[in-house]
Amino acid sequence: MGTPLGDFVRAKRDSIQPESFGLPDHGRRRSPGLRRSDVAARAGISVEYLTRIEQGRDRNPSPAVVKALADALSLDARERSHLRYLVKITGGECAGHRRPAPPNREVRPTALATLRLLEPAAAFVTNRLGDVLAYTSGFELVVRGLGLLDTEPANLTRYVFTDPRARRFLPEWDQVADEQAFDLWLGPSAETAEWFRAELAPVAGPEFTRRLNRQLPPAQVPLRIDHPTGHELRWHREKLELPSIDAQQLVVLLPADEATAHAVEQLRHRPRGHLRSAS
Template sequence: MDGELGAFLRSRREALRPEQVGLPAGPRRRTPGLRRAEVATLAQVSVEYLTRLEQGRDNRPSPEILAALADALRLDDADRRHLQQLASVDQHRQLCAGERPMVSRTVRPTVRTLLEALRDRPAYLLNRLGDVLAWNEPFDRLARPLGLLDAEHPNLVWYLLADERAREHFPDWADLADQQVADLHRLRGGDPATDIFAERLDRTVGEPFRSRWQRRPVAAQSSGVRRLRHPEVGPLQLAYETLELAGDQQRLTVAQPADADSAAALDRLLGRRPGSLRSVAG
């Protein structure tokens, strides 16, 4: 995370168009987005100070300066939270010297029980790297024909970006890839394992990953609808809801059909007959 505060500010400055802040674009601009001097003027800080921040030579901006920079850069709520987190990480680095948050790969028994209790809906558990730590039987039937569970230790981010089958199965592949990279970046939290994983993706995948990672996205959707071309039952639309297990730094995602056709297709995939009775324990 060294220098990440400055890199994040620079990425947002370069992504902001002059007309978004009421400035003329002009024909002679040689830099993407806004110039440092323009952001400094909008935030009422010196160009020298903004340069020090972006170059990582100063990592202790006051809350007031952070707020002014966030306003000048037109940051949304997710970007503002991430900026505050980066400033907090930098300012408290010495208090936590030598300590790095570990990537969680242990699944609590109660979480496994919850997954098993979801008998009719695909559900799975991810850690911050996108490792698929646990899943239930409906998700196994849904994901295994896609090739997602082929690896001994499956990883959703790696599958989406490095496995060509993902582009075939997910019509909205680009949006889904954006979301997964945003989650990877948002949950980075100073953990070197994330940077090592990102380097592996960069070497293996190249530009489709690199361009997304360099944009430093952090706004990921915790719910929505995903379209899927399933090789066994055809098109599916699945509404998903993601729950954060903050203490474990894990995410539990549950999917359910978003329309009647998808409900019927999911029933066929899971071997269920609509309207049939099933026994309930207890």
Template sequence: MAVTALGEYLRARRAQVRPEEVGVPKYGVRRVPGLRREEVATLAGVSVDYYIRLEQGRENSPSPQVLDALSDVLRLDDDAREHLYRVAGLTPGTSRATAPERVDPELLRLMDMWPDNPAIVLGRAYDVLAGNQLAYALFDGFQHGPNLLMKIFLDPGARSFYPDWERVARYTVAGFRLLEGRTPNDPRIREVVDELSRRSADFAEMWNRHEARGARLASKRFRHPDVGELTLRINAFDVKSAPGQELIVYHAEPGSRSAEALALLGTLAVTEALG
């Protein structure tokens, strides 16, 4: 039987809802994690047969009303609900993107005018398309990239670099899942997912949870080999001149230990650049 993105998503999310969260009495030993199919169907107000056909890929045209009801039962937030609509085919994804991504020269010049703030531009598959001098110093050359997901899951030093590695990894994967739902036919996104699924068991486990979330972490902790630990705030901006690209800017709280470490890192970067 053909497996569909909608069926996979429904099964994965169903398994993550505890019966007591939705008022389902829990009696005896349950053979499945989360909710049973018939419980989801009853709570959503659809027939059990119809819901089974959705999961099995034999029904591919649910109405918005059905999706809204399922979103409520599966306790989906706004991002996850949007992803459900997309995998159900009710929100159009973007066209297949194959052209090489380029960063606007004006944006590059702007980033270079921020010597005190690490700044990077991410492409449609979290490829690092550009960065200013301080960003490259912070991320130490983007080993196993230049791709943010590759660094998180394949770089041997990632778990040391990110003291909150699991939290960072889960948020990044959930954001990538939402991105994949918006552009399901993008070959670069498929390439990243396939490679990481093959090379990282941690990624495969997180990816199969089907979490979809657009909001990024407001701050991250980094442990840099030269300047120690930093906590940096994050601001993300869509690049209007290049849909799909995102500008990420980091900054430290003025007067903090992190601000001092970031300033030292900037000095070291300049010194190294001058030879």
């Protein structure tokens, strides 16, 4: 049986074309990408050891080996961070049979104060499960009519995979679905994410389950929303990680073009609202 770490290394290796590393193309192969021997040589480890990692038979590679693998696969900063996280949960995760404690849904006063300073911008606090924990009136204005805030507690992951309106209002639904499914790898804890996946899978169906074992971080692209009012909104997303004990993020939506900024001004037909907290 594989492990999250082994699955990631194998998936990344399969995604790299040999010529991009200046390596010869050995012709048609059963699997795409780099050979194990190519990666092992670049990392300075044996092919047998790399095979054990990929197959889940070695769950605790040393920090030096992890760094060597990251260098050998030319991982970017985001992928290196994900690799370190997978090493942590692969070596320390335990299956357990009891339902874990739910993630903390309370947003710290300082984070709420930061949201207030961001008004009237569109910003919200979330965790990796997709719970929408607090948001500005600007965020409420942007998502009004999409259906995201119709349920309590609001959850972006559940909305994307179970609410048919998500496909209507998110023209790049596949991209958003990839992002939400991938974020489950990142917490709040391995046990909590596993329970969330198990609970959501029966109602979310194959579009969710087929994404669960994808290991490569999806590309970061602007978020597009086809707003119910007829406006097309394009957003850059700036994400600020809150202290690890919270396992939360502060996400700010920034207009990606002048048309979006103008459309938001047209939508802003009511006075500046108050901060909303779902805690």
